[in-house]
Amino acid sequence: MSPDNVAIAMVYFVQGILGLARLAVSFFLKDDLHLDPAETAILSGISAAPWLVKPLYGFISDSFPLFGYRRRSYLILAGLLGAFSWGLMATFVDDNIGAAVSIFLSSLSVAFSDVVVDSMVVERARGESQDISGSLQSLCWGSSAVGGIVSAYFSGSLVEAYGVRFVFGVTAFMPLMTSAVSVLVREQPFSSSILFTGPESNRSTMGVFESAKRQILQLWGTVRQPNIFLPTLFIFLWQATPQSETAMFFFTTNKLGFGPEFLGRVRLVTSFASLFGVWLYNGLLKSVPLQRIFFWTTLVGAGLGMTQILLVTGVNRQLGISDEWFAIGDSLILTVLGQVSFMHASKLCPSGVEAILFPSLMLIGNQGSVTSRALNISC
Numbered sequence: 001m002s003p004d005n006v007a008i009a010m011v012y013f014v015q016g017i018l019g020l021a022r023l024a025v026s027f028f029l030k031d032d033l034h035l036d037p038a039e040t041a042i043l044s045g046i047s048a049a050p051w052l053v054k055p056l057y058g059f060i061s062d063s064f065p066l067f068g069y070r071r072r073s074y075l076i077l078a079g080l081l082g083a084f085s086w087g088l089m090a091t092f093v094d095d096n097i098g099a100a101v102s103i104f105l106s107s108l109s110v111a112f113s114d115v116v117v118d119s120m121v122v123e124r125a126r127g128e129s130q131d132i133s134g135s136l137q138s139l140c141w142g143s144s145a146v147g148g149i150v151s152a153y154f155s156g157s158l159v160e161a162y163g164v165r166f167v168f169g170v171t172a173f174m175p176l177m178t179s180a181v182s183v184l185v186r187e188q189p190f191s192s193s194i195l196f197t198g199p200e201s202n203r204s205t206m207g208v209f210e211s212a213k214r215q216i217l218q219l220w221g222t223v224r225q226p227n228i229f230l231p232t233l234f235i236f237l238w239q240a241t242p243q244s245e246t247a248m249f250f251f252t253t254n255k256l257g258f259g260p261e262f263l264g265r266v267r268l269v270t271s272f273a274s275l276f277g278v279w280l281y282n283g284l285l286k287s288v289p290l291q292r293i294f295f296w297t298t299l300v301g302a303g304l305g306m307t308q309i310l311l312v313t314g315v316n317r318q319l320g321i322s323d324e325w326f327a328i329g330d331s332l333i334l335t336v337l338g339q340v341s342f343m344h345a346s347k348l349c350p351s352g353v354e355a356i357l358f359p360s361l362m363l364i365g366n367q368g369s370v371t372s373r374a375l376n377i378s379c
Contacts, residue, residue: 003184004124009143010181011075011117014174015110016147021086023155023263024167025103026249028089032164033096041246046100050108051366057115068189074116075182082109082175090168113178120185141278149271156264232364234294239368244308251312256323269328273335281340297337304333 029040066073085105093099121140158167252258285293307326310316316326 004120004186005139007075007181007184008117008120008124009139011113011178012140012143013147014178015114016144016149017151017174018082018106018110018171019148019267020151020155020158020174021089021167021171022151023260023267024159024164024171025089027159027253027260028164028168029099030250030253032094033099035096037246037250039096040250043096043100043103044246046104047107048366048369049104050111052363054111054115054363054366057112058119061112061116061119065189069187071116071120071187072182072185075113075185076179078109078113078116079175079177079179079182082106082113082178083172085109086168086172086175090165090172109175145271145275145278148274149268152264152267152271154264155267156260156262159260159264231294236364236368236371238298239365240371243372248308252323252327256311258324258327262324266328266331270331270335273332277336277338277340280336285340293340297340301334301337304337 025044026040029035029043035043061070061074066077082105085102088098088102089106093102117140155167158170252263310319311323311326316323
């Protein structure tokens with residue numbers, strides 16, 4: 001494996017392993033700051049904000065090299081920012097404002113590093129065969145999945161054994177791996193004098209904006225096509241549907257008595273379910289039409305989503321199914337369906353605009369998630 005690919009794999013691994021603090025954040029907001037479900041949803045929703053402007057990070061990285069580098073320097077900065085934010089959570093944060101700032105900075109760190117490493121993947125896949133491009137994408141997904149499985153295994157047990165501050169402190173070291181592997185990125189340095197002074201600078205700057213304008217027009221022309229616009233609208237509406245995630249967290253911990261260790265096991269099961277969804281798609285469903293995939297995953301997912309009513313009302317116990325097993329089974333199946341739908345959405349991208357259209361689809365999905373959180377708060 002080349003040094004560049006090692007760096008790419010490690011950045012994705014860090015993205016997955018940062019899930020170590022996900023349960024800790026939820027318990028910190030509920031038990032330490034004593035927030036109610038609506039306030040917890042607001043602070044949790046702040047983590048989605050940096051992901052809404054991902055194209056901006058790509059423009060900054062491409063157009064304004066930092067200390068002469070467009071990739072390496074920004075990876076170092078993102079890693080340091082992430083370590084700083086989690087360090088604050090482990091030591092000083094003890095109110096809503098501090099938590100909001102730290103959550104925002106940690107999310108910004110991950111979002112920026114994600115854009116940078118995605119740019120590296122696109123650069124290395126350009127001009128390569130489909131097999132090589134697919135292998136590189138599999139490396140990204142696999143590295144993130146491994147990190148997610150590792151973090152899921154330890155997330156609950158560490159919170160239960162050592163507390164949330166300890167988990168935040170451990171998490172603070174993870175983004176430093178992003179900074180460390182940046183030295184493996186092979187990149188030609190850019191001269192600041194070339195970029196920012198003289199007539200050549202003006203032409204370079206104009207070229208940057210002309211390129212951005214062409215990309216935006218190309219993206220708009222693609223999205224306007226009915227076979228792209230309608231599925232994109234579906235993705236937005238799908239993600240914007242109100243969800244009970246925060247309310248269910250309070251219910252399962254306060255009413256059903258689920259502890260951090262058990263919730264960590266649920267996350268571990270869903271992590272493996274996500275991998276199974278990837279295998280299921282690649283092995284059996286890749287050639288299935290997009291419309292059919294969306295129809296059946298939506299139909300089955302809607303039906304299974306309503307089974308949470310059984311858990312809330314206790315009907316599952318009358319059927320002889322414990323709360324724990326019911327929660328695990330429900331999360332497992334819904335995760336598989338969501339992963340299959342997400343991967344199939346990549347087929348929307350026509351050849352030649354994958355690098356700009358797919359991130360835009362993810363951006364629309366993130367906007368839908370923010371809308372969903374806003375609807376949850378207002379309900």
